[in-house]
Amino acid sequence: MDYQDELVFLTINRKLDLAGVEIEEGQDLPLVKSSMVQNLKDKNWQESIPFINFLLGMVLCQTVDPDLAQSQGYDKILQKSPYQGQVISRIMTGDFDSQAKMDFLTSLEELHIKEEDISYLKTTLKEEEIRQGKKEGQDLEQSLIPIIKNYGKVSEESPFFGQALLRLSGIYAGLGQYIKARHYAREALLKDMPEEVKNQARLAIEELEDYANMEAVESYLNLQNLEKAKDHLGKVSQQYPNPDHVHYFLASIALAENNLEESEAHYQEALKLADQGLYHERLAFVDSQLGLIQEAIDHYEKALEKGSDPYTIHHNLAYLYPERDPKEALYHAKAAYNLNNSQELDDLIKTLEKNEKDLDRRDGFQ
Structure with missing residues (x-):
């Protein structure tokens, strides 16, 4: 839309005679192009271009033809209109270039719009700039x-x-x-x-x-x-677009209540809906509490593949693997230690290394 071509469009709160067309109180004066102004007096207002943007033309009239605006009292109507905020906001968020919007802000200053309101409008422009960045x-x-x-x-x-x-x-x-x-x-x-x-x-x-x-x-x-x-x-509601989140929280609540079986069931449901690393990690923890060690290991490994919290996963696998695969346990303990140099992990690594040496020694005697 070329804002320089738009003229008049308003809802009036009094009777008005514009170019010979009498508008009753509360009626809408339609949006008209400047080329139609001369013909408007020969037409019924309801036959003009249909209702498009509430008050838009009246506001733009301040920029296009300020003399007409003043002679018809549009400036006063703009200041008193309860729809002022809606209309100006439509212009500021409309399909106009930045310069057009700045011109419009200047015209508002001339209409004695409050500084607080102009500050708001400038803020909307700044928000758009940030989002476009x-x-x-x-x-x-x-x-x-x-x-x-x-x-x-x-x-x-x-x-x-x-x-x-x-x-x-x-x-x-x-x-x-x-x-x-x-x-x-x-x-x-x-x-x-x-x-x-x-x-x-x-x-x-x-x-x-x-x-x-x-x-x-x-x-x-x-x-x-x-x-x-x-x-x-x-x-x-049932319309919530991420039902896996619902099952995740149901599982978390059940876990907090120490209802491990129910928690596991909801984590399983969450995984069916969305194969996420976090769900694998939480399910692995529940499985470990239920004594399902191999299932816990499998889910921790999948969580690691999907980029879930590496320290927690390496740490927990270091404690789950010793009886099944001591070398894997040592690998995960060292991986966790590299992420967090704790005394606990240092002690675990020393214990696992000692066990590995003892095992090698026993193998040597056989």
């Missing part, structure tokens, strides 16, 4: 800290308050902090917001609910609050 992990999180702070400064009186809440929700969701993301989406829904903002909030909450509950499950498990963990796990 394709940063990931810790780098992305660090880059977004000032963005989060700026969105947090938007007051409830600002027309962009709801959009700021939704942006905070989106940022935290992208960082995997789903409880925080859901919190901000809920705030946007509970506050006195335009219906479009509330609809976006409802969709966000629906998408975040399962992920937030799963995050809560993990947090309560870490705190050993098993009842709370089970309560949140029970709230996860």
